[in-house]
Amino acid sequence: MTSTGTRPLLVTLVDDYDVVLMGLAHLFDPYRDRIVVAEIDANAVLDDTIDIVLYDSFAQPESDHHEIAELVANPKATHVVVYTWNFQPELVATALEQGVHGYLSKTLPAGELVLALERVAAGDIVVSEPRGRAPSTPGLDWPGKVEGITDRESEILALITQGKSNADVATLTYLSPNTVKSYIRSVYRKIGAESRTQAVLWGVANxxxxxHHRIDHWLGGP
Incomplete structure (x- = not known):
């Protein structure tokens, strides 16, 4: 029995990147008796009353606080959960102060993620235990994955594509400038770029x- 008692949880997925949302939506495919993805939503108001809005923070840390606050204030969003690999204490604390009901790690296996969402729907505040920097759970997707770009490298390349400087990226990702440079060098090797301009052009094209798209009623959801 799910935390709603009689039906699967209705979940909306929020992020600005289609490939990220699609991968996350498919992660729940084996659990459709417990989780139904009702909407895939990027920068649009909710149409349905939703049990949980799952906010994926991929490459949008600058706008997180504003978007999370809007979701928490939305009467159609019963619960709001942040889904991330960034567990800096101040980020977790700020999200909880804003009223989120969960702060969940992308390292959670799909089954554990479903259980965590059911706990949230039952009224618990659920915060994952930080596990250090580990790969995202299998089944998730992100831009550049097929080229061998890791999820963290992908986030950094996305920020560069948005025009962020190395200093900006370091601040937004809570990484040291040297670590950011190391990630950037690794990305350059994987995509064959020799300059930032080439990397940005490659990012825009890939x-x-x-x-900023939206999909309603994912795979027959309500």
């Missing part, structure tokens, strides 16, 4: 710019 899904690293926000999509």
């Amino acid at each position: 899904g690293f710019s926000p999509d």
Whole structure:
């Protein structure tokens, strides 16, 4: 029995990148008796009353606080959960102060993620235990994955594609400038770029710019 008692949880997924949302939506495919993705939503108001809005923070840390606050204030969003790999204490604290009901790690296996969402729907405040920097759970997707770009490298390339400087990226991702430079060098090798301009052009052409699309009623959801 799910936390609603009689039906699967209705979940909306929020992010600015289609490929990220699609991967996350498919992660729930084996659990459709417990989780139904009702909307895939990027920068649009909710149409349905939703049990949980799952906010994926990929490459949009600058806008997180504003968007999370809007979701928490939305009467159609019963619960709001942040889904991330960034567990800096101040980020977790700020999200909880804004009223989110969960702060969940992308390292959670799909089954554990579903259980965590059911706990949230039952009224618990759920915060994942930080596990250090580990790969995202299998099944998730992100721009550049097929080229061998890791999820963290993908986030950094997306921020560069948005025009952020190395200093901006370091601040937004809570990484040291040297770590950011190391990630950037690794990305350059994987995409064959020799300059930042080439990397940005490659990013624009390969899904690293926000999509701002919306899909209602994912796979027959209500």
